[in-house]
Amino acid sequence: MIxxxxxxxxNICAVxxxxxxxxxxxxxxxxxxxxxxLYGLLTRRNAVAVLMAVELMLNSAAFxxxxxxxxxxxxxxxxxxxxxxxxxxxxxxxxxxxxxFVALFRYKKTVDVNEMNLLKx
Amino acid sequence: MxxxxxxxxTFYALSVAALSLAFAVVTARKLLRAAxxxxxxxxxxxxxxxxxxxxxxxxxxxxxxxxxxxxLMIFAVMLTRSADLMEKDPTxxxxxxxxxxxxxxxxxxxVVLRTSPFLQSAEPVTATTENARVIxxxxxDYGPTGYVLPFELVSLLLLAALIGGIVxxxxxxxxxxxxxxxxxxxxxxxxxxxxxxxxxxVEGGDR
Numbered sequence: 001m002i003x004x005x006x007x008x009x010x011n012i013c014a015v016x017x018x019x020x021x022x023x024x025x026x027x028x029x030x031x032x033x034x035x036x037x038l039y040g041l042l043t044r045r046n047a048v049a050v051l052m053a054v055e056l057m058l059n060s061a062a063f064x065x066x067x068x069x070x071x072x073x074x075x076x077x078x079x080x081x082x083x084x085x086x087x088x089x090x091x092x093x094x095x096x097x098x099x100x101f102v103a104l105f106r107y108k109k110t111v112d113v114n115e116m117n118l119l120k121x
Numbered sequence: 122m123x124x125x126x127x128x129x130x131t132f133y134a135l136s137v138a139a140l141s142l143a144f145a146v147v148t149a150r151k152l153l154r155a156a157x158x159x160x161x162x163x164x165x166x167x168x169x170x171x172x173x174x175x176x177x178x179x180x181x182x183x184x185x186x187x188x189x190x191x192x193l194m195i196f197a198v199m200l201t202r203s204a205d206l207m208e209k210d211p212t213x214x215x216x217x218x219x220x221x222x223x224x225x226x227x228x229x230x231x232v233v234l235r236t237s238p239f240l241q242s243a244e245p246v247t248a249t250t251e252n253a254r255v256i257x258x259x260x261x262d263y264g265p266t267g268y269v270l271p272f273e274l275v276s277l278l279l280l281a282a283l284i285g286g287i288v289x290x291x292x293x294x295x296x297x298x299x300x301x302x303x304x305x306x307x308x309x310x311x312x313x314x315x316x317x318x319x320x321x322x323v324e325g326g327d328r
Contacts, residue, residue, distance in 0.1 A: 016126035021133075023241060026173075027234050029136045033143050033162070035227035040147025042219035043211040048197045052146055052159050055190065059166055070173040071241050077256050080175045081268050084256070087185050088275045092282035094190050098197040099290035105201040106292075 023071040030067065033060040047104075047111040051097050055090060062086040132172065139165035150210065152198045160191045177253040 033056055040053030062083035069079025101111050108115065142165065145158035163186040170179035197203075211219075263269045 013123050013126040016129050020125050020129050024234050028231060031227060031230040032140055035223040036143040036147055038226060039219045039223040043215050046203050048203055049152055052155055056143055056146060063166055066170055066173050066175050073242055077259055080178050080256060081259055083178055085275055091185055091190055092278050094193050095282045095286040098193055099286040101197055102200050102290045111201045
């Protein structure tokens with residue numbers, strides 16, 4: 001009984017292990033997250049939501065660096081360091097972006113990106 | 122064998138969770154929900170980093186992104202009163218154009234990925250226990266392969282962003298009255314010190 005159970009478990013494991021994610025599957029997941037972020041960037045109207053979509057895209061870019069580091073040159077950490085820099089720059093970007101939105105909200109009472117046409121002639 | 126199976130199952134589960142949460146980020150009409158979904162996506166990314174043997178980066182991701190940036194975004198949502206306002210659904214044309222461009226981007230990327238060979242390393246991936254130590258040495262290394270200059274530049278950038286954020290978002294004060302509590306926008310000046318005689322004389326002068 002236990003023997004047959006174990007062998008069935010081993011068979012299932014063998015079947016699943018066949019589909020171990022390759023480098024391409026990782027890259028496709030990252031690209032899908034980037035595309036979803038692009039969709040949000042193009043369809044959102046609230047500036048804070050646009051910033052969230054940009055964060056998704058930045059995150060998938062950092063993810064790409066880590067994937068290539070792992071599969072192409074696992075003996076170094078260059079890709080991971082790039083990802084750390086991306087995270088730092090994203091933090092700086094969010095701080096300044098939030099400050100601009102708060103200042104803009106005090107001035108115009110809205111953060112709708114369609115209303116931001118101050119420079120329009 | 123069992124380890125590989127667990128790896129594959131974890132990968133697919135995390136992918137499904139990350140993609141559905143990312144979809145929630147861009148479609149949720151309440152922005153606080155979108156922020157929480159963004160938190161979920163970033164945590165799933167931390168899980169991916171652990172699977173790719175970048176443990177230090179996973180920790181950084183949780184600390185900075187989930188603990189810092191998303192919280193800042195929630196502050197932004199609340200300070201701009203976006204939480205009370207349901208966002209209007211985008212028009213159908215806008216949705217169509219956005220979906221078309223993002224889908225075409227995705228399809229072209231997949232085609233390029235399928236057709237391009239990558240120089241994958243043949244060396245076996247050995248699990249190292251000192252990921253953080255290696256990263257720290259590389260960041261402080263001032264040799265030709267080191268990253269000490271970008272590291273210092275990033276610290277400068279963070280300082281500039283800190284000062285810039287404070288300067289941009291503070292209330293603008295009336296001229297030569299830095300100690301009043303009000304600003305110069307209508308409705309903001311709740312207490313303005315009346316000008317003294319000498320101030321008036323200066324104002325009527327050459328200014």
